[in-house]
Amino acid sequence: MALGLAAFCVFxxxxxxxxxxxxxxxxxRDRSENNRLRTVYVxxxxxxxxxxxxxxxxxxxxxxxxxxxxxxxxxPTDTITLLAEIVGQDPATLLEKLTRQGKRSKYEPKLIxxxxxxxxxxxxxxxxxRLPGVIISVVPARDYVNGELAAHLVGYxxxxxxxxxxxxxxxxxxxxxxxxQSGIEGRYERYLQGERGSQAVIVxxxxxxxxxxYSHLALPGSDIVLTIDRxxxxxxxxxxxGRKGAIVAMNPQTGEILAAAAAPRFSPGIxxxxxxxxxxxxxxxxxxxKLTNRVTQGAYPPGSVFxxxxxxxxxxxxxxxxxxxxxxxxxxKMGGRRFHxxxxxxxxxxxxxxxxxxxxxxxFYTVGQRLGVDRIFRYAHDIxxxxxxxxxxxxxxxxxxxxxxxxxxxxxxxxEDKKWYPGETLPVSIGQGAxxxxxxQVARGISAIVNGGKVLKPRVVMKVVASDGRxxxxxxxxxxxxxxxxxxxxxxxALKKAMVGVVEHPRGTGHKAALPKVAMISVGGKTGTAQVxxxxxxxxxxxxxWFAGFAPAEDPKIVVAAILENGGHGGAAAAPVVQDLxxxxxxxxxxxxxxxxxxxxxNRRP
Amino acid sequence: xVARIRKGVLSNFDWVFLTFALLIPLxxxxxxxxxxxxxxxxxxxxxxxxxxxxxxxxxxxxxYILLGMVVMGIGMAISSQTLHRYAFGLxxxxxxxxxxxxxxxxxxxxxxxxxxxxxxxxxxxxxxKLGVIVTMARVLSRRPPKNGAAYALTELFxxxxxxxxxxxxxxxxxxxGTALSLGIVGITQILFVGVRPKALLSVVASVLILAYPAWxxxxxxxxxxxxxxxxxxxxxxGSGYHITQSKIAVGSGELFGKGYRQGTQTxxxxxxxxxxxxVFSVLAEEWGFVGCVTLLGLFFGLFxxxxxxxxxxxxxxxxxxxxxxxxxVFAHVVIxxxxxxxxxxxxxxxxxxxSYGGSSMLSIMFGLGIVQGIGMRRLQFRAG
Numbered sequence: 001m002a003l004g005l006a007a008f009c010v011f012x013x014x015x016x017x018x019x020x021x022x023x024x025x026x027x028x029r030d031r032s033e034n035n036r037l038r039t040v041y042v043x044x045x046x047x048x049x050x051x052x053x054x055x056x057x058x059x060x061x062x063x064x065x066x067x068x069x070x071x072x073x074x075x076p077t078d079t080i081t082l083l084a085e086i087v088g089q090d091p092a093t094l095l096e097k098l099t100r101q102g103k104r105s106k107y108e109p110k111l112i113x114x115x116x117x118x119x120x121x122x123x124x125x126x127x128x129x130r131l132p133g134v135i136i137s138v139v140p141a142r143d144y145v146n147g148e149l150a151a152h153l154v155g156y157x158x159x160x161x162x163x164x165x166x167x168x169x170x171x172x173x174x175x176x177x178x179x180x181q182s183g184i185e186g187r188y189e190r191y192l193q194g195e196r197g198s199q200a201v202i203v204x205x206x207x208x209x210x211x212x213x214y215s216h217l218a219l220p221g222s223d224i225v226l227t228i229d230r231x232x233x234x235x236x237x238x239x240x241x242g243r244k245g246a247i248v249a250m251n252p253q254t255g256e257i258l259a260a261a262a263a264p265r266f267s268p269g270i271x272x273x274x275x276x277x278x279x280x281x282x283x284x285x286x287x288x289x290k291l292t293n294r295v296t297q298g299a300y301p302p303g304s305v306f307x308x309x310x311x312x313x314x315x316x317x318x319x320x321x322x323x324x325x326x327x328x329x330x331x332x333k334m335g336g337r338r339f340h341x342x343x344x345x346x347x348x349x350x351x352x353x354x355x356x357x358x359x360x361x362x363x364f365y366t367v368g369q370r371l372g373v374d375r376i377f378r379y380a381h382d383i384x385x386x387x388x389x390x391x392x393x394x395x396x397x398x399x400x401x402x403x404x405x406x407x408x409x410x411x412x413x414x415x416e417d418k419k420w421y422p423g424e425t426l427p428v429s430i431g432q433g434a435x436x437x438x439x440x441q442v443a444r445g446i447s448a449i450v451n452g453g454k455v456l457k458p459r460v461v462m463k464v465v466a467s468d469g470r471x472x473x474x475x476x477x478x479x480x481x482x483x484x485x486x487x488x489x490x491x492x493x494a495l496k497k498a499m500v501g502v503v504e505h506p507r508g509t510g511h512k513a514a515l516p517k518v519a520m521i522s523v524g525g526k527t528g529t530a531q532v533x534x535x536x537x538x539x540x541x542x543x544x545x546w547f548a549g550f551a552p553a554e555d556p557k558i559v560v561a562a563i564l565e566n567g568g569h570g571g572a573a574a575a576p577v578v579q580d581l582x583x584x585x586x587x588x589x590x591x592x593x594x595x596x597x598x599x600x601x602x603n604r605r606p
Numbered sequence: 607x608v609a610r611i612r613k614g615v616l617s618n619f620d621w622v623f624l625t626f627a628l629l630i631p632l633x634x635x636x637x638x639x640x641x642x643x644x645x646x647x648x649x650x651x652x653x654x655x656x657x658x659x660x661x662x663x664x665x666x667x668x669x670y671i672l673l674g675m676v677v678m679g680i681g682m683a684i685s686s687q688t689l690h691r692y693a694f695g696l697x698x699x700x701x702x703x704x705x706x707x708x709x710x711x712x713x714x715x716x717x718x719x720x721x722x723x724x725x726x727x728x729x730x731x732x733x734x735k736l737g738v739i740v741t742m743a744r745v746l747s748r749r750p751p752k753n754g755a756a757y758a759l760t761e762l763f764x765x766x767x768x769x770x771x772x773x774x775x776x777x778x779x780x781x782x783g784t785a786l787s788l789g790i791v792g793i794t795q796i797l798f799v800g801v802r803p804k805a806l807l808s809v810v811a812s813v814l815i816l817a818y819p820a821w822x823x824x825x826x827x828x829x830x831x832x833x834x835x836x837x838x839x840x841x842x843x844g845s846g847y848h849i850t851q852s853k854i855a856v857g858s859g860e861l862f863g864k865g866y867r868q869g870t871q872t873x874x875x876x877x878x879x880x881x882x883x884x885v886f887s888v889l890a891e892e893w894g895f896v897g898c899v900t901l902l903g904l905f906f907g908l909f910x911x912x913x914x915x916x917x918x919x920x921x922x923x924x925x926x927x928x929x930x931x932x933x934x935v936f937a938h939v940v941i942x943x944x945x946x947x948x949x950x951x952x953x954x955x956x957x958x959x960x961s962y963g964g965s966s967m968l969s970i971m972f973g974l975g976i977v978q979g980i981g982m983r984r985l986q987f988r989a990g
């Protein structure tokens with residue numbers, strides 16, 4: 001019996017050993033490997049962002065982080081509290097950072113403070129003996145060589161958020177990694193990021209290094225070559241200083257974006273180091289909407305710029321001939337209501353050319369009436385692609401809106417409101433009412449007019465070059481044509497001629513876009529002065545100033561669309577901005593355009 | 607006191623038993639060589655000479671084994687009559703020493719286990735192990751169950767005291783492992799003779815009832831160790847560390863082990879106490895399931911041959927002594943292995959014949975010698 005008991009006990013032990021060693025053996029083998037190896041990750045250096053000429057826009061610089069190794073810190077909470085005191089931060093915030101990274105091995109340094117100044121490092125080092133486990137590590141951080149230059153386009157990077165980590169598109173990322181959040185940094189994150197390196201060392205139970213197990217070098221991220229021209233971008237950015245608005249310059253033949261500026265801006269550099277709550281709140285919730293890239297995300301009524309596309313529709317549909325004249329008494333009566341022209345005294349008798357040059361509203365009221373809103377919609381939306389995102393690879397876009405009877409029926413609930421009234425067509429004809437467009441859409445639309453009817457996909461990335469020099473992605477040599485508009489070429493010629501008239505004709509509204517005569521480069525364009533529906537009732541905001549132009553008129557190389565929010569008259573405020581860009585692009589010496597004696601157009605009244 | 611061993615007795619020498627009793631410590635040496643490996647180690651042998659040898663534990667253990675064989679011979683020479691005669695005396699002296707420990711014992715690692723007598727450190731509990739076995743054997747063989755083959759509850763009062771008093775003293779030191787093994791051995795001896803089912807039931811019931819106050823009496827660290835056994839992951843850095851690391855070592859050995867001296871848990875010192883209490887984990891890590899089963903097989907062979915000797919003993923007393931020693935070694939093996947593979951709480955009991963340590967080796971070898979002696983004297987009984 002005793003032997004039987006002994007046999008039973010030995011059998012029980014054997015059974016348990018079988019369970020541990022055979023059934024769960026692999027699990028424990030892993031655990032023993034984890035014990036033995038300490039892996040230290042080496043962050044890769046992020047790819048550069050350079051302009052079309054190879055000028056660096058964003059690079060990396062060494063930065064100092066403060067980390068904590070839990071294993072070496074007998075009391076992490078005390079250490080962090082003291083550290084917080086030294087750097088003058090809230091201990092709770094720092095502790096929260098620590099717990100967020102809690103799942104890691106206790107040997108792996110945990111990030112406490114990012115991109116700390118050298119002065120602060122000196123202060124921390126002086127107290128080192130009281131901060132067991134605190135280490136300073138050198139890691140690459142973003143260096144924005146040109147400060148805020150093209151901030152929206154470039155985008156910013158920031159520590160990966162908890163929500164992003166859960167997202168499958170961020171598979172492989174770890175808490176504390178820095179990822180692109182917007183713009184090129186966001187869209188090309190996978191290229192820019194590179195691959196994390198790792199070093200595994202064998203340690204004993206007391207954490208002493210015994211030897212090296214393996215190491216993988218970090219692989220630097222790939223560089224992004226933009227179609228942007230830094231000099232042009234700089235001028236665009238400068239033109240918007242202290243203003244709200246957007247400027248976009250595009251090659252009308254290829255769709256390449258040469259400059260894309262939006263204001264107010266943010267400084268991408270502030271995201272690399274610790275950011276105060278106030279700064280963050282201002283960025284996210286502030287009324288300036290600093291993070292909004294107004295080039296693609298700003299939907300504005302295009303005002304008179306839209307007349308070009310209404311004119312194209314009218315000529316194509318044959319509702320009007322270029323020679324046909326209408327009389328403008330300064331207003332148009334419709335349904336017992338007066339629709340004013342911006343020139344209250346009237347333009348007299350005008351044909352298409354004169355109507356565009358002088359931006360006569362009554363002419364376009366008439367033409368719009370003849371077309372009807374749905375034909376305007378068909379040309380603006382279906383042919384010139386307004387009301388749809390352009391597909392530029394820099395982040396979410398606003399699609400803007402081109403109204404139609406269908407849209408109205410869909411959009412409103414009340415059966416009364418669903419009906420389209422003829423009076424509503426008139427504002428649409430002059431780019432008001434419900435019409436909104438983004439500056440990029442306007443630049444693309446004007447490009448389609450001046451390049452003979454090719455609607456292009458705008459692009460901002462020329463190529464992606466890996467760290468070893470291999471070209472990973474290359475934009476096609478020619479333009480990416482979304483649609484070739486099948487219209488009589490004379491229509492485009494007539495519109496171009498009229499737009500040159502806007503700048504060069506004595507009565508034109510856009511003189512200020514003209515380059516000095518010596519340059520021998522003729523400029524075309526269209527002004528727009530868009531009424532702003534005041535948000536707070538009773539207060540009327542200033543009009544948005546638009547100008548969309550191209551040059552040289554004979555063979556356009558560049559199209560620029562600019563909007564200045566509440567900037568006043570397009571010809572007065574926006575045209576000079578566009579002129580600056582043309583001057584820079586063609587290397588025309590900075591010189592005032594010849595004064596042209598014209599009556600200054602007054603702002604329209606409500 | 608020491609009886610002469612007659613020539614006829616030598617013919618009863620149990621070679622199989624001796625083979626098991628020596629194979630196991632030899633296996634232990636192999637494991638200890640790895641567990642205590644230190645490439646630049648020099649071994650200081652009892653202050654006598656210094657030797658360049660890469661494993662101090664292994665070399666010292668080898669000398670303990672040699673000493674142990676001498677002690678085993680002494681054990682063989684002691685006849686059961688002598689043990690019978692001095693049983694109460696041994697028990698009495700051990701008890702006095704235990705009380706002395708409670709009074710003037712030296713505190714090591716928070717427990718008062720040692721008595722310092724002019725440079726020699728004694729652990730009276732070690733004496734008490736043998737003391738309880740022989741005293742119980744004498745008490746039980748003198749007073750066999752009155753009616754039939756099984757004890758009634760009332761007859762167990764004296765044996766209970768014999769076990770209970772030293773258990774209480776040792777548990778207070780505190781040395782839970784030894785106290786428990788003392789209790790297990792005594793109770794096994796009683797069960798060996800036989801207990802009425804009713805009496806057994808009431809004992810079990812009262813143990814269960816007494817479990818709560820006993821639990822309350824345990825030190826915090828003892829309670830924690832038992833709790834940690836139930837959920838080792840709850841405290842991986844504190845009390846659970848030993849069990850967790852040991853289980854990793856054992857489990858990661860898989861079928862054939864990581865190879866001799868290739869156990870990372872052992873060599874990088876993640877495994878605590880790897881030459882003493884957790885030496886079995888070293889075997890498990892480096893030799894795998896196969897090595898573990900082999901050692902368990904050797905132990906089983908050892909017990910089987912010891913039980914055979916007990917079964918053939920000349921009288922009830924000798925039989926109970928042999929059985930008691932077997933039970934003691936067996937209990938230690940099961941508790942130790944059970945502990946390192948996470949089946950039982952960590953109580954600090956070494957693995958007999960394998961764990962590094964002179965006291966343990968010598969006392970167990972002595973016990974095995976006594977068992978051998980009982981086996982050798984079996985025919986005297988038949989002839990007489």
